[in-house]
Amino acid sequence: MRNYLAIDAGGTSTRAVLVDPSGQCLGYGTAGGGNPVSRGFESALAALVEASRKALGDTPGGVEGALAGMAGASLELPSQLFREGFRTLGLRGEVMIESDLLAAFYSGTFHDDGLALIAGTGAVGARVVDSRLDMVADGTGWLLGDNGSGFWLGREVAQAVAAALDGRGPATALTPLVLAELDITLDPQARTLGRLRAQQQLIFKVYELKAIELSRFAPLVFAVPEDAVARAIVDRAAQALAQTLVAAWEGSGASGSGASGEQLAAQPLVFGGSVLTKGGTVAAAVVERLRTATGVGSGDIAPVLVGDGVVGAAVLALKRHGIAVDARVFARIQESLAALRGG
Amino acid sequence: MRNYLAIDAGGTSTRAVLVDPSGQCLGYGTAGGGNPVSRGFESALAALVEASRKALGDTPGGVEGALAGMAGASLELPSQLFREGFRTLGLRGEVMIESDLLAAFYSGTFHDDGLALIAGTGAVGARVVDSRLDMVADGTGWLLGDNGSGFWLGREVAQAVAAALDGRGPATALTPLVLAELDITLDPQARTLGRLRAQQQLIFKVYELKAIELSRFAPLVFAVPEDAVARAIVDRAAQALAQTLVAAWEGSGASGSGASGEQLAAQPLVFGGSVLTKGGTVAAAVVERLRTATGVGSGDIAPVLVGDGVVGAAVLALKRHGIAVDARVFARIQESLAALRGG
Structure with a gap:
């Protein structure tokens, strides 16, 4: 049997699937974050191997090749670095590294353009x-x-609320939502040294967060669809x-x-x-x-x-090993993987 | 003699002036950053005292009172914390803390509105x-x-260049300026995994900076006044x-x-x-x-x-001690201080 490991290595979780040349998915496993840049190489490799070991299970015959989809700078790591960790899994070929963007693309289509x-x-x-x-x-x-991303949306929400509180921007239904999220009470009269106290608290609490955590405000923009400020964002x-x-x-x-x-x-x-x-x-x-x-x-x-890039990683694993993926193979990957993930 | 110490305590430098009730400035001194929030209390106090000691020089008679203009959260520190450090300077009264915003305002006018x-x-x-x-x-x-600030301008410049490099935004004369600032060579053909190499380097180098350092790109916006993107910013x-x-x-x-x-x-x-x-x-x-x-x-x-808040700190020091500041006193502060700083 020539089976392949396909891995979708994300920043917070890693998914692996064992797939055969017909597109039949034989096993599925997950682990923690598998991005070497954000997690460190050893920790990321351990997550890749853990998810892969679960995907392998008791399936006999070893693994012909492996392919992992990863973000950004991870793509510049030499792939032989990963080889050692996968040897215990009975991997015969290489660990190929591909962009997570490509894995996402092939999760939605088997076409090459x-x-x-x-x-x-x-x-x-x-x-x-x-x-x-x-x-x-x-x-x-x-x-x-990263315009239009979750961080971008969350920052726009926070900025719109900061502006609404001192009148630089229009009043918005986002204000009570953001203040509630940060446990701030709005008293429109209470000021200290000319600044609304609710705004002062917003400033204190936002700068206690890491910048990237502003993305937590992103979902609020969808909670008030009738609000003009939210709609504009x-x-x-x-x-x-x-x-x-x-x-x-x-x-x-x-x-x-x-x-x-x-x-x-x-x-x-x-x-x-x-x-x-x-x-x-x-x-x-x-x-x-x-x-x-x-x-x-x-x-x-x-x-x-x-949803994620695991279907696409499987598609890529087959394609990069010279196996054609047509509509039928693609459907088989989707369906057999869904069955494994549902079980 | 009833002389007063007026201090403009900034994040990177501190200025102090000794002023008499007629607005005559008798001495001037500077020191390092004097903001307790960004510098730590002891270090900020040391800067305040150092600048003040220089301003006092050999002027006899001690100091009737002191006033320091400071940013934001420093205003919430109890002013008696500063008292001890100033005792060696012969301070008889309090160290009053006022907003640097108010010190900036009174650097331009003696009116109270x-x-x-x-x-x-x-x-x-x-x-x-x-x-x-x-x-x-x-x-x-x-x-x-902080819309319209130096940071804001610098971030807009960097974002405009990032967008110009991949075609999301219009071409701009800011691009060669930003790339030169970061020692990046622009080769419009060189790509890695679909991304222009110059943009990849821009990403790497910008995220090596602290976010606030994006303000270094702000001056570039004025270097190309004929550029439509710069003008729009x-x-x-x-x-x-x-x-x-x-x-x-x-x-x-x-x-x-x-x-x-x-x-x-x-x-x-x-x-x-x-x-x-x-x-x-x-x-x-x-x-x-x-x-x-x-x-x-x-x-x-x-x-x-x-330029800074030191004139305003002097105006405030007099006003807060019940001394009227009219056009003549204000002019005397400005002129005598300019003479001290010029010397």
């Missing part, structure tokens, strides 16, 4: 050409960009995310001069990350922006929503 | 009523606001700062229902901080925005620019 837009804590868009990342836009982190997020996707499309070396909006709309399009896959407000607004940008009719842009 | 707008690393607006801070707007720090900074000042005016408990734009324009108006006092581009744009917001004619809004 298309577009992916991911908005979780961060935000990034990519164009895939011939099964490789041809162009990546944004994903520049919380200080430089969602609209700007959607605008930014659509811009990121269009930039990935237009900046691609493969697009040439004939890359039209209609061609964009005809591509497989995969949406991932909680901002795009939960609730649906932002995803719908992004699609609306893309329709305007490309000039195509309603219904012509239909993104596939993906 | 008016408006101050400060944009340095941070940004804050205040309305002064009856010699007290009546309303403060923004000054909420780099994560929550300056315009948004001016818009935000004008909004902050108007919010301080309108949110004041003293304004009542009859507070009109014309009344705002008639107030003493003090601008401080490097963003507003160096170059003049932002200050002029803020004044233009205020004219539009208040509906008053050209020339009716003429802010006084102040």
Whole structure:
């Protein structure tokens, strides 16, 4: 038997699946964070091996090859570093490292060309050409960009509330939500040295957090859909995310001069990350922006929503070992994996 | 002789002046950072005492009272904490602590009502009523606001360049300036995994900085005045700062229902901080925005620019000890202090 290990190594958790060349998933396992950059190499490797060992279970015959999807700078680590840890699992081949962006893309499609837009804590868009990342836009982190991400939304919410409290911005239904989240009582009269006490407390409590923790305020923007300030934040997020996707499309070396909006709309399009896959407000607004940008009719842009990158890691593991993945194989991966995860 | 010590205690440096009741400045001294919150109490107190000792020099007669202008949370420290350190200087009275915002305001005017707008690393607006801070707007720090500040400008510059590099934003003359500042070579063809290498290096180098250090890019926005992206950033900074000042005016408990734009324009108006006092581009744009917001004619809004808060600390030291400061006393403080600092 030639079975393959496919691993989706995320910042907070790692998922591994054992898949055979027909796309049948034979075992599934999870472990803690598997990103070498944020977790340290030894700790990340241990998580990868732990999830893989669970996925292997008692399946005989060892493993022909392994592939892990990882974020950013992890891709620059030499893959032989991972080899030693996997030897105990009976791995015969290499541990290939691929971008988590590509794993997310292939979680939604088996085609080798298309577009992916991911908005979780961060935000990034990519164009895939011939099964490789041809162009990546944004994903520049919380200080430089990640526009439309969970952090970005949370910061916009906090800033809108800070502005509403001193009158720089309009009143918003987000204010009581943010103050309640931080256990702050709003007394619109109480001031110290000219500053509203509730704002002073907001300042104290926000700067006790790590900056990236502002993402905790992101969900509040969906809790008051009738609020004009909240709606404007969602609209700007959607605008930014659509811009990121269009930039990935237009900046691609493969697009040439004939890359039209209609061609964009005809591509497989995969949406991932909680901002795009939960609730649906932002995803719908992004699609609306893309329709305007490309000039195509309603219904012509239909993104596939993906939860994580484990299906895509399995697709990549087969493809990178020369095994064709068609609609039937892709469906088998999805269905057999869903059965394993449900059990 | 009843002489007073007036201290402008900043985050990176401290200035002290010895002033007599006529406004004559008798001695001047400087020392390192004097903010107890950022520097620690003992270190800040040592800086205050060192600058004060230099200001005292050999002037006989001791000191009747002392007043220090400080930022934010330092104002909540009990002033008797400072008393002990000043005893060796022959201080008879108290060490009064006042807001650095008020010290900045009184560096530009001796009137007890008016408006101050400060944009340095941070940004804050205040309305002064009856010699007290009546309303403060923004000054909420780099994560929550400080809109139009040096940090804000620097972050906008860095974000504009990150967006220009992957096509999410328009090309800008800021790009070569930021890349040169970080020793990055721009090769528009070189990509790794779909990302422009220059952008990848920008990401690496920016996240090696402390977030607040993004303010180093702020001056670049003034280096390319013909660039549309740079102009748009300056315009948004001016818009935000004008909004902050108007919010301080309108949110004041003293304004009542009859507070009109014309009344705002008639107030003493003090601008401080490097963003507003160096170059003049932002200050002029803020004044233009205020004219539009208040509906008053050209020339009716003429802010006084102040460098630091040491004149204002001297004004406050006299006022808080019951000594009237009129135009003549104010001029004497300014002139005699300038002579001491020039020497």
